[in-house]
Amino acid sequence: MKYLYTIAFSVFVFFHLAGQGYDKNYQRVSSGDLTVDKNFYLLAVIDKAPEVKSILSDNALLKGFLQKKLNILKAHVTDTCSLPVTLVSDFIWKDDTAALAKELGQVYLANKKAFDKVIDGHLRPSGYYQRFAGMSNSVLLAKAWNQCFYGMDYIVNQYGLGKRMRYPHIDSVSYVVTSRVYRIVLKDIMASLDEVNAGFDVFYKPSLAVAMQLMQANDRDEPARLEPLEKGINKMAFDQIKKTDWKKYRYAVIVLPGAGPSLSTTPVSPDGKIHCDVAARRYLAGDAPFIIPTGGYCYPFQGPYNEAVEMKKYLMEKYDIPASAIIVEPQARHTTTNIRNSIRLMVRYGIPIDGPSLFVTSMSQTKYSAADAFDARNKRELGYVPYTRKKQLSNHVIEFYPMMESLHMDPYDPLDP
Structure with a gap:
C-alpha cells in the first residue's frame, strides 16, 4: 500500500530563506533509541x-x-x-x-x-x-x-x-x-x-x-544493530581514514554489494563470494584504499547472517586484507541502498566525495546496475538517484560520483531509513 500525505503549510508571509544542509561538525542528538x-x-x-x-x-x-x-x-x-x-x-x-x-x-x-x-x-x-x-x-x-x-x-x-x-x-x-x-x-x-x-x-x-x-x-532493530559502527566494527578503518593520502589513489572507495544467502547454514552466498573476489582484485591492484562491503540481515528471512559482516570476514580470511581497509555498512537491504548507505558512511567518515568511486560486483549485477532501469528504480524508491556520472568500465566495475542527497532519511524503509 502506498499513499500520499499532503502536509503543506499555506502561508503568505514570514518566508524564511533556504539555509544550508549537512554540516560535518554537527553533533546529532539522541533520544536513547x-x-x-x-x-x-x-x-x-x-x-x-x-x-x-x-x-x-x-x-x-x-x-x-x-x-x-x-x-x-x-x-x-x-x-x-x-x-x-x-x-x-x-x-x-x-x-x-x-x-x-x-x-x-x-x-x-x-x-x-x-x-x-x-x-x-x-x-x-x-x-x-x-x-x-x-x-x-x-x-x-x-x-x-x-x-x-x-x-x-x-x-x-x-x-x-x-x-x-x-x-x-x-x-x-x-x-x-x-x-x-x-x-x-x-x-x-x-x-x-x-x-x-x-x-x-x-x-x-x-x-x-x-x-x-x-x-x-x-x-x-536493524537500524541500531552493530552501532556505533565507528567505535566497533569500523574502528580500525575509521582511524585509518584520518591517515590516508587520498592523492595516491584514483578512487576513494570500492563499494562491494552483498548477495544474501538462501540457506541459513551459508554465511556468504555463491554470488556473494564472486562479489568479494572481484572487489578484492581491484583493491589489491591499488585502485582504492578502502572496500565498503554493504548489506544487512536480509536473506533468508530473519536469518542469522549479516551480509557486510560476513563479506568482511571472507575478504580478511581469503585475501588477507586488513580490517583497517574494510568499512562495513551493515544495514542496506537492496542494491539501491547499497550505494546510498555507502555514500552516507563516506560523508560522515570524512572520505572525499568530490572524486569518483567504484561499484564492483558480479557480471549479472553490473549489467543490472549499469542499465537506465536501475536509475529509474532509484528515483521510484528513493525519490532521487544517489550517484551521478555513472559509467560502466568492465563486466564487473562501474565508476560513479556520490551525491549528498544520500544522507536524507527514508520513511518508506523503516528497517533502513
Whole structure:
C-alpha cells in the first residue's frame, strides 16, 4: 500500500530563506533509541528542545489528538477488541493529516523564532533532511512532519495490520497478525503502554510508541544493530581514514554489494563470494584504499547472517586484507541502498566525495546496475538517484560520483531509513 500525505503549510508571509544542509561538525542528538532517531529525527530533536516541546504540548488542538490516543490505549486494556484492525488502526495518522497540517502551520508561524532555531540548528545540519536543504524553513518543517506521519503509519500498517508494504519478502511481519498469539501480543502492548502514559506528553507519542513496540515484537532493530559502527566494527578503518593520502589513489572507495544467502547454514552466498573476489582484485591492484562491503540481515528471512559482516570476514580470511581497509555498512537491504548507505558512511567518515568511486560486483549485477532501469528504480524508491556520472568500465566495475542527497532519511524503509 502506498499513499500520499499532503502536509503543506499555506502561508503568505514570514518566508524564511533556504539555509544550508549537512554540516560535518554537527553533533546529532539522541533520544536513547537509535531506531527512533534514524526514522524520526525531527521527533528526537523536539524531545531535546524544551521550548518547542512546550509549545506543542500546550496547543489545545494537539492536546485533543493526544487525549484521543490516550483514551484509546486505556479503552483497549478492558474492552473486547482483539483483532489488529480494531486495536492499532486508531494510531494511524492518515485521516488526520489535513487538520494537523493546518494547525502545525499556524503553530510554526506563531512561534517562528523557536522553530527556526531547531530547524537551522539541528534539522538542516544533521543531513537527515538533505533533500529539503534548498527549501524555506516552513516547507522543510512541513515535509519533515509529513515524513514522520507517513513513517509511523507505514510501521503500523506493516507490523500491526500485516499489510504487504514495500519489500514483503524480507521486511514483512514475522507472525500471522490474526493468530491468537499475535492478537494477545497486541492487546498486551496496549496495556503496557497505558501503564506509562504519563510519559506521552506530546501529541505524536502514543502512535510513535505503538509503532516502536510493533517493531520490537518482530525483532526489527536493524537500524541500531552493530552501532556505533565507528567505535566497533569500523574502528580500525575509521582511524585509518584520518591517515590516508587520498592523492595516491584514483578512487576513494570500492563499494562491494552483498548477495544474501538462501540457506541459513551459508554465511556468504555463491554470488556473494564472486562479489568479494572481484572487489578484492581491484583493491589489491591499488585502485582504492578502502572496500565498503554493504548489506544487512536480509536473506533468508530473519536469518542469522549479516551480509557486510560476513563479506568482511571472507575478504580478511581469503585475501588477507586488513580490517583497517574494510568499512562495513551493515544495514542496506537492496542494491539501491547499497550505494546510498555507502555514500552516507563516506560523508560522515570524512572520505572525499568530490572524486569518483567504484561499484564492483558480479557480471549479472553490473549489467543490472549499469542499465537506465536501475536509475529509474532509484528515483521510484528513493525519490532521487544517489550517484551521478555513472559509467560502466568492465563486466564487473562501474565508476560513479556520490551525491549528498544520500544522507536524507527514508520513511518508506523503516528497517533502513
